[in-house]
Amino acid sequence: MGSRFVFTNGHTLQLDAPPIKHFLQANPGAYTTSRTHNNASCLLFWERHIKRLSHSIHILSILAPRLLFKTNQYHSPIVxxxxxxxxxxxxxxxxxxxxALKERSDGEELAITTLVNASLDGVNACQDVDEESLSQILDVHVHIESYVPLAFGTPPNGAHLALAGYGRPLPTAKYSDWVRIRKTLEKLRPPSVTELLLSNDGDQILEGCVTNFFVVCRKDLDSDVGKALPDYGNEYPFEVRTAPISDGVLPGIIRQVVIEVCRSEGIPCREIAPSWSEHEIWEEAFITSSLRLVQHVDSIQVPTEWQSALSKTWKDISWTKKQFQGVPGMITTLIQEKILEKAILEGYPISDMRAS
Structure with a gap:
């Protein structure tokens, strides 16, 4: 696709739109990013994305209206x-x-970001939000650009991570202002790093700036873990760990799908923040997002002194690094395969959307 597109309420706004991060920085609101799958024949986990977007709008209207409304207006929580x-x-x-489909080249997918913000122009502040007034209150912006998914398992396509900042504010909602906030972390990004990790104490790893973070741990070397695990018949000598929502992480769509896959496949999985102090027992690591799905991790580096690192740049920091094997491990590969199966089952056919 030669150009990026932005549409507002179904009408073309820009045919040569800015990159998505610039678009989000310029517009307040709740958003979600999905993509097409199988040569642009369906949308990945579309109904899950809409549910989370609806939840984000509700949360922002209660806790941070300034992140949702275009102007400083007051409204009761939007349900x-x-x-x-x-x-x-x-x-x-x-x-x-x-x-968008007309301009797409064969083999390309479409990355689709839906941003919703609110305005009370012409609407009574005490008015209940019903289906008739919804279109008056909410503006729907759709940013579309071509996307070529990385080939899973190819060694050069592994992620390189670095721990660089504190957890996000208001993590239960996905909102565009986070794009501006996370820019301050870029001074800690070494040149080879593809994603920055977040932590509140320099040890418990929460998530990435735009991804959720998982590790696969040996469980036979950690007696405390062993006592806490359910009996899975020892089919897998590992467990998958990721930080719980209650620790302050975004409830990612693919994050939840990974947890569901682990349950259905009998893979031990615990929602507990991976601890850097235990990185010796990490056998695999991967990150998830709606665009990448699952991406194996090649390396992780962490500042040796957490508190002082946050006031420095990456060149002034002493790093401790963990290197993985360079290709996806057995558990990461299995999870990726099962997610692709679920993607087919839960795919929203574009033909149905266009015909409805």
């Missing part, structure tokens, strides 16, 4: 009617997809 947001967004998508 969206059942399926109303999906109908509104799907209506926009029906209008924008023909243009």
């Amino acid at each position: 969206l009617p059942s399926n109303a947001l999906q109908l509104l967004i799907n209506d926009s998508m029906r209008k924008v997809l023909p243009t």
Whole structure:
């Protein structure tokens, strides 16, 4: 696709739109990013994305209206009617997809970011939000650009991570202002690093700036872990760990799918923040996002002195590094395969959206 597109409420706004990070920085609101799958025939986990977007709007309207509204307006918390947001967004998508698909090259997928913000212009501040008033209050912006997924398992496509900052504010909602906030972390990004990790204490790793973070640990070398694990018949001598939502991480779509896959496959999985002090027992690591799905980790580096590191740049920091084997491990590969199966089962056919 030669250009990036931005559509607002189904109407073309820009045919030569800015990159997504610049678009998000310029516009307040709740957002979600999905992509097409199988040669742009369906949308990945679309209904899950709409549910999370609806939840984010509700959270922002209660806890941080300034992150949702275009101006400093007050409104009681926005509770969206059942399926109303999906109908509104799907209506926009029906209008924008023909243009985007026409410009797409064969073999490319589409990265689709849906940003929703609010305005009370012409609406009574005490008015209940119903399906009729929803389109008056909310603006739906759709940013679309081409996306070529990384080939899973190819050694050069592994992620290189560095621990660089504190956890995100208001982590239960996904909102565009985070793009501006996380820019301050870039001074700690070494040149080879592809994703920055977050921690509140320099040891318990929460997530990445744009990803969720998982490790696969040996469980036979950690007696405390062993006591805490359910009986899985010792089929797997490992457990998967990722930080719980209660620690302050974004409830990522693929994060939840990974947990579901582990349960269905009998892979021990605990929602507990991976601890850098135990990195010797980490056998595999991977990150997840709606664009990458699963990406194996090649290396992780952490400042040797956490508190002082945050006031420095990457060149002035002494790093401790863990190197993995360079290719996805057995558990990471199995999880990736099962996620692709679920992607097919839960794919939202674009043909259905355009016909509805």
